Amino acid sequence: MKKHNFSAGPSILPPEVLLKSSEAILNFNNDNLSILEISHRSKSFVDVMERARSLALELLGLEGKGYKALFLQGGASTQFLMVALNLLEKRAGYLNTGSWSNKAIKEAKIFDDVYEVGSSENANYNYIPKGYDIPADYDYFHCTSNNTIFGTQMKDFPKCSIPMVCDMSSDIFSRQLDFTQFDLIYAGAQKNLGPAGTTLVIIKEDILGKVSRHIPSMMDYKVHLSKSSMFNTPPVFAVYTSMLTLEWLKNLGGIPAIEKVNDLKARLIYSEIDLNPLFKGFASKEDRSNMNATFNLVNDDLKETFDTMLKEAGVDSLNGHRSVGGYRASMYNALPLESVQVLVEVMSELETKA
Ligand SMILES: *Cc1c(COP(=O)(O)O)cnc(C)c1O
Numbered sequence: 001m002k003k004h005n006f007s008a009g010p011s012i013l014p015p016e017v018l019l020k021s022s023e024a025i026l027n028f029n030n031d032n033l034s035i036l037e038i039s040h041r042s043k044s045f046v047d048v049m050e051r052a053r054s055l056a057l058e059l060l061g062l063e064g065k066g067y068k069a070l071f072l073q074g075g076a077s078t079q080f081l082m083v084a085l086n087l088l089e090k091r092a093g094y095l096n097t098g099s100w101s102n103k104a105i106k107e108a109k110i111f112d113d114v115y116e117v118g119s120s121e122n123a124n125y126n127y128i129p130k131g132y133d134i135p136a137d138y139d140y141f142h143c144t145s146n147n148t149i150f151g152t153q154m155k156d157f158p159k160c161s162i163p164m165v166c167d168m169s170s171d172i173f174s175r176q177l178d179f180t181q182f183d184l185i186y187a188g189a190q191k192n193l194g195p196a197g198t199t200l201v202i203i204k205e206d207i208l209g210k211v212s213r214h215i216p217s218m219m220d221y222k223v224h225l226s227k228s229s230m231f232n233t234p235p236v237f238a239v240y241t242s243m244l245t246l247e248w249l250k251n252l253g254g255i256p257a258i259e260k261v262n263d264l265k266a267r268l269i270y271s272e273i274d275l276n277p278l279f280k281g282f283a284s285k286e287d288r289s290n291m292n293a294t295f296n297l298v299n300d301d302l303k304e305t306f307d308t309m310l311k312e313a314g315v316d317s318l319n320g321h322r323s324v325g326g327y328r329a330s331m332y333n334a335l336p337l338e339s340v341q342v343l344v345e346v347m348s349e350l351e352t353k354a
Contacts, residue, residue, distance in 0.1 A: 001314065004316060005316050005317060006315065006330050013194070017194075031044060036236070040236055048236075049230065049234065049239055056069040059249060059255060060255075062179055066204050066205055068203055070224050071229050073197070073198060075188050079199060079201065082221065084110070085213070086208060087139055087140050087207065088139050089212065090113065092113075093114075093115050093135065094117065095118050095141070098152070104144070115138070118130075124150070125150040126152065128152050128155075138162050140183070141162055141163070145168045146171035147170075148191065149323060150283060151283040151292045152288070165183065169186070170192065172187040174259065174332070176256055182204075184201070184204065186199060191291075195242075197235040198235045245334075258333050261333075261337060266290040272344045282295055291332060292329070295326055310346055313343075318343070329343060
């Protein structure tokens with residue numbers, strides 16, 4: 001039986017997606033060729049790329065609103081750099097909510113001045129700063145919607161008169177938001193969309209072309225847009241699998257449908273964390289992430305027993321990130337409610353044993 005996969009990333013994919021993508025490795029589109037051995041310029045693959053790009057916009061409600069989608073390489077980490085190269089002329093504002101924000105800030109600082117409009121570093125990032133100001137003369141504002149490592153999630157986004165850029169690597173397609181408030185969204189596929197190897201970038205085209213520097217071709221959003229995300233050989237298998245996941249989500253009823261399940265999963269785990277005296281949540285309650293629930297054992301002596309029970313129940317990859325310790329349950333779209341039920345049963349069973 002398959003394990004209950006709580007991995008933070010790369011992470012769980014829907015069984016239908018795994019089946020279809022494995023079939024395509026042997027025989028794609030009944031062409032009697034593998035998807036791994038055909039040209040990315042073949043009609044079969046161009047159709048995949050176009051379908052993936054349009055499904056992404058459709059599911060986010062961004063079709064016909066001046067946005068374009070790209071499937072690029074280099075991970076979200078390359079976006080830390082590309083965002084600054086393409087948008088940073090004088091100064092940018094960053095909200096520092098954890099390790100990934102910090103890495104984004106570090107890359108932007110290579111080019112110019114970066115101002116931290118708010119930070120929760122003083123509390124090891126267990127909350128989301130609020131009530132900060134974003135100066136109207138900055139080039140853009142950057143935030144991280146979900147902090148995968150610390151288990152916090154932005155519930156509200158600031159009213160922003162400058163372009164808003166958001167790293168949504170670990171919660172894209174998980175909840176309803178007014179996505180038109182963002183001008184650039186990026187997300188590494190391997191958390192909530194597909195396998196590692198591609199990064200979805202959604203850009204409102206009118207924010208581009210405003211910096212004076214010469215941008216290297218591979219780093220230039222305009223170059224990728226002008227070539228319909230085919231400037232160089234795209235990661236065909238990662239794009240195909242992402243397309244299958246987007247189709248899976250659409251057939252399920254899109255973001256409104258998956259959000260309901262995600263809310264149920266989160267309520268289940270957090271109520272156990274709060275009611276079971278053996279556990280303590282890490283993130284402050286109002287900022288808790290629906291994707292990554294971080295928690296610790298109050299008494300570390302129980303760790304061995306708990307870990308053994310988890311293993312016996314088939315619960316996998318529940319270890320917290322080394323900077324937080326304890327446990328982290330990553331509950332991305334493809335994780336069934338049943339897996340969270342199994343985890344919660346193990347937690348409450350520990351209470352009866354202890
Ligand atoms: C995983 C993650 C990243 C890094 O993604 P890579 O694709 O490994 O570069 C960046 N931001 C967030 C929020 C993440 O969860």
